[in-house]
Each structure stands twice: as C-alpha cells, then as structure tokens.
Amino acid sequence: MTPLLEATGLRKTFGPVVAVDDLSFTLHTGGSLGLVGESGSGKTTTARMLVGLEHPDEGRILIEGRPLTRTARGRDARIARAKSVQIVFQDPYLSLDGRISIGRMLDDVLRLHGHPDRPARISELLTQVGLGEREADALPRHLSGGQRQRAAIARALAVEPKILILDEAVSALDVSVQAQILNLLADIRATADIGIIFVSHDLAVIRYLCDDAIVMHRGKAVEHQSTDTLLTAPEHPYTRLLRGSIPHRGWDPDQISRQRRALSNTDSPRR
Numbered sequence: 001m002t003p004l005l006e007a008t009g010l011r012k013t014f015g016p017v018v019a020v021d022d023l024s025f026t027l028h029t030g031g032s033l034g035l036v037g038e039s040g041s042g043k044t045t046t047a048r049m050l051v052g053l054e055h056p057d058e059g060r061i062l063i064e065g066r067p068l069t070r071t072a073r074g075r076d077a078r079i080a081r082a083k084s085v086q087i088v089f090q091d092p093y094l095s096l097d098g099r100i101s102i103g104r105m106l107d108d109v110l111r112l113h114g115h116p117d118r119p120a121r122i123s124e125l126l127t128q129v130g131l132g133e134r135e136a137d138a139l140p141r142h143l144s145g146g147q148r149q150r151a152a153i154a155r156a157l158a159v160e161p162k163i164l165i166l167d168e169a170v171s172a173l174d175v176s177v178q179a180q181i182l183n184l185l186a187d188i189r190a191t192a193d194i195g196i197i198f199v200s201h202d203l204a205v206i207r208y209l210c211d212d213a214i215v216m217h218r219g220k221a222v223e224h225q226s227t228d229t230l231l232t233a234p235e236h237p238y239t240r241l242l243r244g245s246i247p248h249r250g251w252d253p254d255q256i257s258r259q260r261r262a263l264s265n266t267d268s269p270r271r
Contacts, residue, residue: 001028002064002065003026003027003028003062004027004028004029004031004063004064004162004163004195005026005027005050005061005062005063005085005163005195005197006025006026006027006061006062006065007023007024007025007026007046007049007050007059007060007061007062008024008059008060008061008062009022009023009024009058009059009060010022010023010024010046010049010056010058010059010061011023011056011057011058011059012042012045012046012049012054012056012057013057018218018219019042019045019219020042020045020046020049020056020219021042021218021219021220022059022220023042023046023059023214023216023219023220023221024059024221025214025221025224027163027195027197028195029162029193029194029195030189030193030194030195031195031196031211031212032189032195032196032197032198032209032210032211032212033195033196033197033198033210033211033212033213033214034197034198034199034200034206034209034210034212034213034214034227035047035197035198035199035200035213035214035216036199036200036201036202036203036206036213036214036215036216036230036242037201037215037216037217037242038201038217038242039201040218041216041217041218041219042216042218042219042220043199043200043216044167044168044199046199046216047087047165047167047197047199049061050068050085050163050165050197051085051086051087051165052068052081052085053087063084063085063162063163064084064162068081068084068085079112079113079159082113082159082161083113083159083160083161083162084161084162084163085161085162085163085164085165086156086157086159086161086163086164086165087156087164087165087166087167088149088152088153088156088164088165088166088167088169089152089167089168089169090167090168090169090171090172091172092140092145092148092149092151092152093140093141093145093148095152096140096148096151096152096155097140098139098140098141099139100139101136101137101138101139102126102131102135102136102137102138102139102140102143102151102154103122103126103136103137105151105155106121106122106125106126106136106154106155106158107122109155109158109159110122110158110159113158113159121158122136125154125157125158126154128154128157128188129150129151129153129154129157129184130150130180130184131147131150131151131154135147135150135151144177145172145173145174145177146173146174146177146180146181149169149170149173149177149181150181150184152169153169153181153184153185153188157188157192161194162194162195163194163195163196163197164188164194164195164196164197165196165197165199166185166196166197166198166199167199168199168200168201169181169185169198170182170200170205171200171201171202178205182205182208182209185198185209186208186209189209196209196210198210203227203230203231203242203243203245204231206227206230207227207228207230207231210227211226211227212224212225212226212227213225213226213227213230215230215234215236215238215239215242217236217238222236222238222239223235223236223238223239230243231243
C-alpha cells in the first residue's frame with residue numbers, strides 16, 4: 001500500500017548550520033505522527049519542507065507516490081498542492097488576514113477552489129471547529145486566541161487536504177484553551193479521512209494526539225517509537241530528558257537544566 005506521505009533522506013542546511021540531517025519517515029491515511037524536540041531541533045524546518053515552503057537540499061518527499069514540488073506553476077498546480085497538504089502555524093493572529101472577517105476568509109478560499117456551495121460549506125466548517133455566526137462576522141482581532149486558532153484550522157480544512165500539519169499549534173494558548181483545541185483535533189482525526197503531523201516541544205501534547213512520534217535533536221531523528229513507548233520506556237538520553245521536562249510531583253527544573261548541559265557537552269559538533 002502506497003503511503004500517504006513518504007519522506008526519504010531529507011537534509012536541509014542554512015549556511016554552515018545543518019537544520020535537518022538524513023530524516024526519513026512515512027505517514028498513512030488516518031495516521032498521526034508527532035515531531036518533537038526543543039527549539040533548533042529541526043522539526044519546524046521539516047514541517048516547512050513538507051508543505052513546500054522550504055526545499056530540501058537532499059532527499060525527496062512523495063505524497064501518494066508523487067513528488068512534492070516547491071514551485072507549482074499555474075493556478076491548477078497550486079490548487080492541487082493546496083489540496084494535498086495544509087499547515088496551521090503557532091500564531092493564528094499572524095497567519096490570518098486582519099482586514100477581513102472569518103466568514104469572508106473562508107469564502108475566498110472556497111471560491112478560489114471552485115466549491116459549488118460555499119455558504120453550506122462555510123457553515124459546515126464553522127460547526128466542525130466550534131464557531132458560530134458571530135465569529136464568522138468578526139475580524140480576527142475581535143476573537144480570542146483559541147477562536148483564532150479554530151478559524152485557522154477551519155481555513156486549512158476548507159479544501160479537504162489529505163495531510164494537515166500543525167506547527168506548535170497550541171503552544172501559544174492557555175492550558176485550558178490548549179485542551180479544547182486538542183480535543184477538537186482529536187475529533188477531526190476521528191471523523192476525517194486525513195493524515196496529521198503534529199509539531200511540538202511537548203511530549204505530553206504529542207501523546208494526546210499522535211500514535212507515533214519522532215524525537216529530533218540537532219537535526220537528526222534520535223528515536224522513533226509509539227508515543228506510549230516514548231513516555232514509558234524511552235531509549236535515547238535526549239528522549240528521557242524531554243520526558244523529565246514534563247512537570248510532575250518532585251519535578252526539579254534545575255536538574256533538567258544540568259542534564260541538558262551534560263547532554264549537549266557529549267554531542268559531537270554539528271557540521
């Protein structure tokens with residue numbers, strides 16, 4: 001069975017810095033994969049390559065067996081790529097157009113893609129993400145952070161993509177709002193025929209939404225396991241460090257900092 005998404009040998013550099021180094025994985029329809037690591041681990045660069053915002057120096061990305069091209073030429077090609085993969089960013093306020101209402105934003109997307117019944121689809125999308133007519137008529141600045149993120153998710157889902165990538169999509173939200181958005185994403189995963197890639201620095205968040213996860217450190221995948229295994233029996237020292245960073249009874253942030261410095265001192269210099 002052809003994977004929904006197949007990434008093989010991805011490598012991306014920015015000058016002397018190796019952001020991603022020899023990364024490979026697959027995602028099947030209905031599957032959910034987490035990319036977890038601290039800032040600078042390469043997870044966001046990977047997400048940007050998957051959606052075509054960055055081009056790998058080496059390696060390839062296939063969606064349903066077809067190469068993902070960075071520069072789709074012509075309207076039809078761009079629309080086809082948009083229907084393959086969509087991304088939701090960390091800060092919904094920056095990713096939404098502040099000059100138009102949420103309903104107008106969704107209508108513009110659907111018009112571009114030639115949807116035959118835009119009003120019905122807008123109503124369906126708003127219901128799916130837990131928004132109503134009041135939010136549809138509002139500008140982004142008049143909504144809460146959680147409502148803006150719901151609107152961003154609705155926009156990404158509007159074209160019914162095969163793959164939804166979420167780049168730190170809850171990290172800027174309050175804990176209670178994070179839980180609401182994670183519940184929403186879990187519902188979407190359960191009801192939509194879609195593959196999800198969730199990028200986060202938080203193993204606990206990854207566990208809630210993803211069956212499997214790749215732990216990234218300094219551009220490399222250091223461990224790829226089920227999320228349950230990563231939290232109960234991690235193999236790599238860095239994974240154990242991430243697990244130890246989850247607040248719990250007896251949690252000592254100073255000890256975590258010492259362990260992080262020790263791990264960094266044992267790593268070989270990056271090329």
